[in-house]
Every structure is written in structure tokens, then in C-alpha cells.
Amino acid sequence: MPDMKEEFVQIYRENIVREGADALLDYLENKSDFFTAPASARFHGSYAGGLCEHSVNVYDCLQDYLQRPRVEELYGLEYSPETVAIVALLHDLCKIGCYKAGTRNVKNDATGQWEKVATFNFEDPLPYGHGEKSVYIISGFMRLTREEAMAIRWHMGFSGAEDKNLVGRALEKYPLAFALSVADMEATYFLEGKD
Numbered sequence: 001m002p003d004m005k006e007e008f009v010q011i012y013r014e015n016i017v018r019e020g021a022d023a024l025l026d027y028l029e030n031k032s033d034f035f036t037a038p039a040s041a042r043f044h045g046s047y048a049g050g051l052c053e054h055s056v057n058v059y060d061c062l063q064d065y066l067q068r069p070r071v072e073e074l075y076g077l078e079y080s081p082e083t084v085a086i087v088a089l090l091h092d093l094c095k096i097g098c099y100k101a102g103t104r105n106v107k108n109d110a111t112g113q114w115e116k117v118a119t120f121n122f123e124d125p126l127p128y129g130h131g132e133k134s135v136y137i138i139s140g141f142m143r144l145t146r147e148e149a150m151a152i153r154w155h156m157g158f159s160g161a162e163d164k165n166l167v168g169r170a171l172e173k174y175p176l177a178f179a180l181s182v183a184d185m186e187a188t189y190f191l192e193g194k195d
Contacts, residue, residue, distance in 0.1 A: 004053045005035045008089060011059060015085035020142030024090075027141065032096045039092065041099060041120045044192035051095055057191045059088035062183035077175050086144070087151045087180050094133035098124045131155055150174040157181030 012025055028034040039045025039054035062084055071077050099120040106117045128136055131153040138144060138152070154170045154177040156162075171178040 004049060004056055007056050008035075008052050011056070011085055012089055015081045016089075017082065018142050024138065024141035028093075028096075033099075034093070034096050037095060037097075038099050038120050039095065039192070041122045044188045046120060050192075051092060054187060054192060055089045055092060057187035058091065058180070058183050059085065061186040061191070062088045062180060065179050065183055065186075071179070075175065077179060079176060083145065083148055083176070086138075087148055087155070087176060088183065090138050091131070091134055091152045091155045091180060091184065093137045094128070094130050096137070097126075098122055130160065147174050147176050151176040151180045153177070155180045155184050157185065159185070 009025070009029070012021075016025075035052045036048050037051040038047055039050035045051060045054045065071060066077060066079065066084065100123055102119055102121045103116040104119045105114045107113070108115050126133065134152050135144065135149050139149075144152070150170060151174060154167060154174070157171065157178070158164060158167055160167065171181065
């Protein structure tokens with residue numbers, strides 16, 4: 001299995017070249033826990049490095065989705081390699097610094113005894129929302145196009161807590177947001193399921 005950090009950095013460097021990209025990558029590598037953080041506390045990618053792995057998986061899923069004949073020919077969706085890399089690799093920067101290692105009690109089905117198991121606890125030091133927080137972090141380093149910002153903001157699709165009418169309007173107006181939400185769900189539920 002390839003080293004996910006190396007794969008992430010390679011995809012990033014080959015595709016993301018706009019002003020501020022180097023500073024953002026430096027932040028991810030040297031000033032954050034992005035490459036060691038989990039993607040969630042108890043579900044997909046709930047292990048050290050899960051966030052990086054999830055980001056690469058979303059990139060692969062988005063690439064595949066955008067290459068579907070129907071998507072290319074009927075919907076006419078076409079995005080630059082830089083845009084695809086930005087929205088896929090960076091959509092969950094909101095999770096940086098939010099997971100702390102801890103334990104929880106779980107009942108052992110075989111013995112009936114309670115046991116302490118390692119887990120991650122979610123403690124958000126900057127409660128700014130999910131997608132909007134990722135946009136905020138990225139924007140501190142480089143400019144996003146409106147469609148990139150909307151894709152990252154709305155990547156949770158209808159699974160978030162937002163007003164469903166607002167989600168629908170955003171996904172309809174910004175097809176990249178819909179595509180990213182599909183890629184995120186595919187990576188989450190099919191590639192990275194709980195076990």
C-alpha cells in the first residue's frame with residue numbers, strides 16, 4: 001500500500017500551483033496534524049492518518065466521477081486538474097486539530113466485561129462549521145474560485161444539518177459541489193466503511 005502522505009503531497013505538488021499553495025502545503029506538513037489526524041472519531045478513517053487517506057480517496061473518486069461519459073458528454077462538467085485536486089484534497093481541512101486521543105468503555109461481547117479501547121474525541125477549537133471552516137482555512141493561504149469554495153462548503157450534500165432547500169439550490173447551481181459530495185460519500189461509505 002502506498003504511503004498516503006507521499007501520495008497526497010505528490011498529487012498536491014503536481015496539480016496545485018496557484019499563489020499560496022506552497023505556504024498551505026507547508027502549514028499542512030509542518031504546522032498541523034493533517035497527516036496524522038483521523039478522518040472521524042468512530043467511523044470512517046478513525047485512525048491516525050485517516051484524514052489524509054480519506055482526502056486521497058475522495059480525489060480518486062472525484063477523478064473517476066468526472067470521467068464518466070454521462071458526466072462529460074451530457075452534463076458537460078469539465079474542471080482543471082488544479083480545481084479537482086484543491087476541492088478533493090482540501091475539503092476536510094476543518095478537521096485539523098480537532099481529534100484528541102482518548103479511551104472509551106466498550107462491552108466485550110464474548111466475555112460480557114467492559115474494556116477500555118482507544119478512540120478519538122472530537123474537540124473543535126474553532127467551531128466555524130464544517131465546509132465553511134475548510135474554505136476559511138484555505139482562504140488564509142490562497143484564493144479559491146467561487147465554484148471551488150461552494151464545492152468545499154457544500155461537500156456534505158444532504159447529510160449535513162443545513163436547510164435542505166439551501167443545499168439543493170447550491171448543488172444545482174454549482175455542479176462541482178454535487179460531484180464532490182458524491183465522491184466524498186463514495187469514499188466514506190464504500191472505501192472506508194467502519195470496519
